[in-house]
Amino acid sequence: xxxxxxxxxxxxxxxxxxxxxxxxxxxxxxxxxxxxxxxxxxxxxxxxxxxxxxxxxxxxxxxxxxxxxxxxxxxxxxxxxxxxxxxxxxxxxxxxxxxxxxxxxxxxxxxxxxxxxxxxxxxxxxxxxxxxxxxxxxxxxxxxxxxxxxxxxxxxxxxxxxxxxxxxxxxxxxxxxxxxxxxxxxxxxxxxxxxxxxxxxxxxxxxxxxxxxxxxxxxxxxxxxxxxxxxxxxxxxxxxxxxxxxxxxxxxxxxxxxxxxxxxxxxxxxxxxxxxxxxxxxxxxxxxxxxxxxxxxxxxxxxxxxxxxxxxxxxxxxxxxxxxxxxxxxxxxxxxxxxxxxxxxxxxxxxxxxxxxxxxxxxxxxxxxxxxxxxxx
Numbered sequence: 001x002x003x004x005x006x007x008x009x010x011x012x013x014x015x016x017x018x019x020x021x022x023x024x025x026x027x028x029x030x031x032x033x034x035x036x037x038x039x040x041x042x043x044x045x046x047x048x049x050x051x052x053x054x055x056x057x058x059x060x061x062x063x064x065x066x067x068x069x070x071x072x073x074x075x076x077x078x079x080x081x082x083x084x085x086x087x088x089x090x091x092x093x094x095x096x097x098x099x100x101x102x103x104x105x106x107x108x109x110x111x112x113x114x115x116x117x118x119x120x121x122x123x124x125x126x127x128x129x130x131x132x133x134x135x136x137x138x139x140x141x142x143x144x145x146x147x148x149x150x151x152x153x154x155x156x157x158x159x160x161x162x163x164x165x166x167x168x169x170x171x172x173x174x175x176x177x178x179x180x181x182x183x184x185x186x187x188x189x190x191x192x193x194x195x196x197x198x199x200x201x202x203x204x205x206x207x208x209x210x211x212x213x214x215x216x217x218x219x220x221x222x223x224x225x226x227x228x229x230x231x232x233x234x235x236x237x238x239x240x241x242x243x244x245x246x247x248x249x250x251x252x253x254x255x256x257x258x259x260x261x262x263x264x265x266x267x268x269x270x271x272x273x274x275x276x277x278x279x280x281x282x283x284x285x286x287x288x289x290x291x292x293x294x295x296x297x298x299x300x301x302x303x304x305x306x307x308x309x310x311x312x313x314x315x316x317x318x319x320x321x322x323x324x325x326x327x328x329x330x331x332x333x334x335x336x337x338x339x340x341x342x343x344x345x346x347x348x349x350x351x352x353x354x355x356x357x358x359x360x361x362x363x364x365x366x367x368x369x370x371x372x373x374x375x376x377x
Contacts, residue, residue, distance in 0.1 A: 033143075038079055039123065040139030043132045047077075048116060048123040056089035056113040077114045085120040089113050129191055133184035141168070141178065142336055149335050158338040168336055173244060183248055186283070187223040192313070192368040193282075196224065197231035199362075201309045201372060205277050206232035213238055215276035217269070217300065218284050222249035222262075224313075225280070229258035237262040238273050269296045272303040279304055282313040286329070287339040290350060297354035304375060310356065312371040313364065317343045325367040347371055 042048065050065040051057060059077065063070040081088045116124075122131045141160070148159035160168045172178045196202065205212040212235055216225040219239040229237050237258070239249050243266045253259040265273055272279075279300055285293045300310060315326035326341045333339035342350075348358040357376040361369045 034079075035083060036139050036143060038076060038083075039085065040135045041076065042080060042085065042120070043123045043125075043135045046125075048120055048132075049125055051086065051114065051116040051120070053116040053118070053121055056087075056115040058111045058113040060111065062114070074112050077112070080120070081114070083119075084117055085123075086114040087117050089115060129188075131188045133181055134188045137181055137185040140181075141171075142332070145336050149331075152335050156338075158334070158336055160336045161338075167338075173242060176244070179244055180248070183221040183245065186220050189366060190223045190227070192364045192366040193224045193227050195364055196311075196313075196370065197228050199311065199370060199372075201278055201311060202228060202232065202235075205309075206235050208277075211236055212277040213275070214278045214280060215240065215273055215303075216280045216282070217272055217296075219249060219280070219282070220245060222252045222256075224282050225249075225262065226253050226256040226258060229253070229261055230256055233258075233261075235261070238265060238276060239263070240265045240267055240271060240273060242266065242268075269299045272299045274303045275305060276303070277305075277308055279308060279310045280313070281310065285312065285339075285347070285350075286314050286333050286341050287337045289338060289340070293350050294353050297351060297356060301355045301375060306375060308374070310373040312347065312373065313368055314347070314371065315341050315367055316347075316361070316369050317341050319343055344369075344371070352376065 045066050045068060047062065047066055050062055059070045059074045062068075062077075063073050066073070077086055078088070080086045121127060122129065123135055124130060125132055141164070145158075145160040145163055148162055151157065151162050152159045155162075158167070160171075164171050172182045202214070205214065214225065214228055214235055215238045216222070217240050219225050219241055222239055225237045225239055229235055237253075239246065239253075239262060241249060241264075246264045246266050250259060250264055253262050263273075265271060281296070281300065285296065288296065304310065315324070315329055317326045317330060318324045330341040333341060344358070344361050351358050351373050355376055356373045359372045359374060361371040363369055
C-alpha cells in the first residue's frame, strides 16, 4: 500500500521545513497557478490513461504513447510527483552494448519511469469517478477569470462577466462544447451525492404506498436525479433545466435506465413544477446573491404542497474559521458568478424569508451538506 504509506509519511503542512521562512512559503504559494495548469496538461495529454497504477513505465514509452517529447514529459512528471499525482521509479537504461542512453535521464544515468497513483487515477477519462472535466474547467475559462480577481474585489462585479462580456451561464449556453464541459465538471463532483439516496426524506418517499415524485430544480445533466431513481425504482422524477441541459439530462437518464420514470421541463426558476413530494436544489443557491436566493426559494415554496420536503445541497462556511473547501469556493463563486457560500444560520434566514423552515443539516462527502427544509408551520 505505497500510496497509504506515502500519505502517512508526508509531513504535516503546518510543520513543513519552510514554515518559519516566509519567503520560501510565499514562493510555494505563488506557484499554485502552475499546479492547476500542470494537472490540466496531464489530463489533456492523456497521460493518466496511458499510465498504469501498479507498474512503472519509462518516459520514452510514455512519450511514444502520448506523442510528447521525453525530456519535457519527464520535467512535467517530476513536478507531478511532488504533488502525489504520479510516483517515480528509476530504471537502468543501459543498452545491450553497455552504452548509457540519454535524453530523459536527468543526472542519475537512469531513465525515469513513473506509475499512476490513486490521486492521479481520478484524472483518467474512463474512471467512473473521473475529475478530468474539473481539471479542464478550472484550467480554462475559470482560470482566465481569476486573473481579474482584483476587479471583483474593487467593483463587486464578477471577473468572468468583465472578461467575457456576459455571465458564465449565458456564455456556456452559447457554446455547446463549453456547456458540455461544464455539465461534466458538475457531474465530476457527484461523489458528494452518494449518501443522498439513503437520506430519510428520500427513503420515506420511496416507501410510500402511492408513487412519489422527486423534482430536481436546475438539475443539470441529471446525475443526482439518476442516482435517486436508480436506487428507488418506485419513485418518479421531474427535471427542470434550460433547453440544452434538458437534452443532455434526457440522454443521461435514458442511459441509466430510468428515463421512462422522468418528466422534463424546460424553463427557469419561475417554472418550478407544482405538486412534487421532494424538491431538490443541488449547488444552486451559492450561484446567487441573497435577493435572488429568496426569489428562488419563494418559487419553490409556492410549488410545494404542504407535505413536501426541500433538500438543499451546498457547502457550508465553518462557523469557527477552520480551513474548509467552502472558503475556497466562496472566493470562486464571488469571482465567477457573483455568488457566495454561506453558513447554516444564513441559509436558515433565507429560508424563513421564503416561508420555509430549516429542520437540520447533515454532512456529505467533499465537505458538502444536505439541508432539509419544509414549509413553516
